[in-house]
Amino acid sequence: MYSVPVSGPTSPSRAERKEQTRQALLGHTLDLSAERGFANVSLREIARATGIVPTAFYRHFASLDELGLALVDDGIRTMRVALREARRVPGPANANDSLPVLFEQVRANRALFRFLYRERYAGPPEMRRAIAAEFDLIERELTVDLSRMHALATWDTGDLELAAGLIVAAVVPAIADFLAAPTPAGEQDVIERVRRQLLLIMLGMGSWRPNRR
Structure with missing residues (x-):
């Protein structure tokens, strides 16, 4: 359901890249919480799995x-x-x-x-x-x-x-x-x-x- 940013022949717009990253954050959170539950997954883990620095997380979600x-x-x-x-x-x-x-x-x-x-x-x-x-x-x-x-x-x-x-x-x-x-x-x-x-x-x-x- 959730997409991960991929490179292609045409460069996505800034808004498209932001939405791709947001979707990737959601998708990786699902994956990480599958075994341990959401309460046991850290922001750093989600950011690392998505390929962004932790501070960039806050461009997409407040918490x-x-x-x-x-x-x-x-x-x-x-x-x-x-x-x-x-x-x-x-x-x-x-x-x-x-x-x-x-x-x-x-x-x-x-x-x-x-x-x-x-x-x-x-x-x-x-x-x-x-x-x-x-x-x-x-x-x-x-x-x-x-x-x-x-x-x-x-x-x-x-x-x-x-x-x-x-x-x-x-x-x-x-x-x-x-x-x-x-x-x-x-x-x-x-x-x-x-x-x-x-x-x-x-x-x-x-x-x-x-x-x-």
């Missing part, structure tokens, strides 16, 4: 915390793209089409998703709070999406929030399981399991009678 939050923003943005595919599962028939596309996004951005899930629980407090807030926002966005479905027109906000929570509770952990799967067969098992979970949720939603407690 390591800002760099970490930039990675969180990128991860959440990518996750929203992926989960948007899961939102195309208003009924059981669509699950077979949507889920492979969802997990292809995860596969294509494996390092970024791993960073997001690891730092969600083990990262610095500010980063954990930012990730938790973004996950809450994803659930609220799904609640709004469900409210626009004709079949759910009679549902109140509480019912919609329950349904959104169930869907997110199925899909989000499945992404973590997918990342941890040791083989392609294991990945496919994860996809099949979450497909069946969503099928159960959707069938239950079809039988739910709003406002009956």
Whole structure:
């Protein structure tokens, strides 16, 4: 996802070089934090891996915390793209089409998703709070999406929030399981399991009678 500056037949502009270096800083931070976690990576290590002096780091980020939050923003943005595919599962028939596309996004951005899930629980407090807030926002966005479905027109906000929570509770952990799967067969098992979970949720939603407690 992140690019490293390369030389070519035409010289990049100053703005292009700055963006290339910024992307390289993000990419090398992902690599360095993969084994030890973001909190155990130093600014000097990141600068050295990127090929710049430590003071040049501050031309791109005000602090390591800002760099970490930039990675969180990128991860959440990518996750929203992926989960948007899961939102195309208003009924059981669509699950077979949507889920492979969802997990292809995860596969294509494996390092970024791993960073997001690891730092969600083990990262610095500010980063954990930012990730938790973004996950809450994803659930609220799904609640709004469900409210626009004709079949759910009679549902109140509480019912919609329950349904959104169930869907997110199925899909989000499945992404973590997918990342941890040791083989392609294991990945496919994860996809099949979450497909069946969503099928159960959707069938239950079809039988739910709003406002009956």
